[in-house]
Amino acid sequence: MLSRTAENLFWMGRYIERAESTARLMEMGQRMAMLPGAGERDEWRSVVTSCGSAHHFDKAERISEVAAARALVLDGDNPSSIRACLSAARANGKAVRTALTREMWESLNDGWRKLESVDPGAQSLRRELPELLDWTKRRANLLRGAAETSMLRNDGWDFMRIGGFLERADMILRLLDVKYFVLLPETDVVGGGRDHHQWTSVLHATSATRAFHHVYRGDYAPWQITDFLLLNRAFPRSLSHCYRQTLGHLEHIERRYGARHPCHDTALAMVERLESAGMGELFKQGLHEFVSDALAVTARLSREIKEAYHF
Structure with missing residues (x-):
């Protein structure tokens, strides 16, 4: 196998896993934010720190759910965001299209622009966030399932x-x-x-x-x-x-x-x-x-x- 092909598949695997992990961490943040006193403890900072994105926020800034979601879900310029990870996974898959099965490519390609059309407004984003996180986990599971059942x-x-x-x-x-x-x-x-x-x-x-x-x-x-x-x-x-x-x-x-x-x-x-x-x-x-x-x-x-x- 060409080194370039191995590299693209390696990073495709990493990026799809990173997108799912970020979605899971966001869900954890939502659970912790419901605990008494969560506002005083700045619970969302732990989530952005876990994702390696704390540098996107001022140390004195209290991070809200909406701010965390914008950075970790929608921000295409943040390499740890779900949008950036899914885009990078697709780009790596596209570069080695012939190494993927049809089912794998469809799982990467279908609806990959979904996050670009999400309204970043606070009320809308807060309402849509649970569905977006579930959608992200389904994307990752679809690719892994397709690979499990169709890849040499x-x-x-x-x-x-x-x-x-x-x-x-x-x-x-x-x-x-x-x-x-x-x-x-x-x-x-x-x-x-x-x-x-x-x-x-x-x-x-x-x-x-x-x-x-x-x-x-x-x-x-x-x-x-x-x-x-x-x-x-x-x-x-x-x-x-x-x-x-x-x-x-x-x-x-x-x-x-x-x-x-x-x-x-x-x-x-x-x-x-x-x-x-x-x-x-x-x-x-x-x-x-x-x-x-x-x-x-x-x-x-x-x-x-x-x-x-x-x-």
């Missing part, structure tokens, strides 16, 4: 899935880090009622509520939620699952070409690190320290993949 399990499949899993790993790490250090800067509320609602909002944002209940039977202790989202191999949005899948796809490519690169060793080292971690260990030893290091490893892994396959 070749290099293109592997690079697209690697991009998606790396983006998913990055977002779960950012979400956990911001949850602990932006949403809850006051140590006296950790473990309290508000803390409980905000930690469970993280489960909602990752569609993990039912899966978590099956494992922990409703015991929503912060360290157990952290363990589930970082270490549970069976949950498809956990860090462990994302890294195991990334490693698996890298190994597929390695077997095809008989060449191993530093990216393989980086992914393997993280998988082994996560598998050796004990229950509650990451939370107790320092969630922020682990997450910061894991974010750096994820960024390095992305660079190593690009270098190995000449993106």
